[in-house]
Amino acid sequence: MDKKLDSHFDLEINKLLLKSKRSQSQIITTVLIILLVLAAIVIVWQVVNNTVQSSTREVEERSECIGINLNIEKISGTDVTVRRGAGGPSGPVNVAVLVEGFPKEASIGDADPLETHIYTHSVIIPSGKGVVIAAEINGKLLCPAADSAIAP
Numbered sequence: 573m574d575k576k577l578d579s580h581f582d583l584e585i586n587k588l589l590l591k592s593k594r595s596q597s598q599i600i601t602t603v604l605i606i607l608l609v610l611a612a613i614v615i616v617w618q619v620v621n622n623t624v625q626s627s628t629r630e631v632e633e634r635s636e637c638i639g640i641n642l643n644i645e646k647i648s649g650t651d652v653t654v655r656r657g658a659g660g661p662s663g664p665v666n667v668a669v670l671v672e673g674f675p676k677e678a679s680i681g682d683a684d685p686l687e688t689h690i691y692t693h694s695v696i697i698p699s700g701k702g703v704v705i706a707a708e709i710n711g712k713l714l715c716p717a718a719d720s721a722i723a724p
């Protein structure tokens with residue numbers, strides 16, 4: 573009878589151990605799934621955060637170009653007369669002059685609102701060549717072309 577009782581007791585213990593092992597494996601599986609989900613959230617957050625930050629930085633830089641009003645008033649020989657109208661950031665903005673056929677841009681210098689500058693090119697600007705002006709912010713950001721003209 574002791575043998576039957578022992579074998580029955582062993583059987584019950586084995587059943588409990590099996591249930592316990594199943595419970596442990598379910599808990600471990602749940603914890604692993606939660607960790608995987610958290611890792612995925614962190615990865616997605618890093619990608620989204622970096623994208624938003626770089627876009628914000630670019631928008632901030634480009635917003636400085638909005639409203640800058642530059643006009644080519646006259647092209648004569650080696651001179652390009654540029655006038656800065658009202659608008660854009662307060663204070664001076666550097667003006668870049670690009671002449672077609674000359675690979676390097678040249679700088680007039682800082683132009684305050686409602687100020688006129690004359691840029692003197694190193695050689696006579698040939699007739700029919702395009703001249704483009706653009707604002708340059710902080711010495712690194714070249715805004716889109718503000719005005720262009722063809723040399724007479």
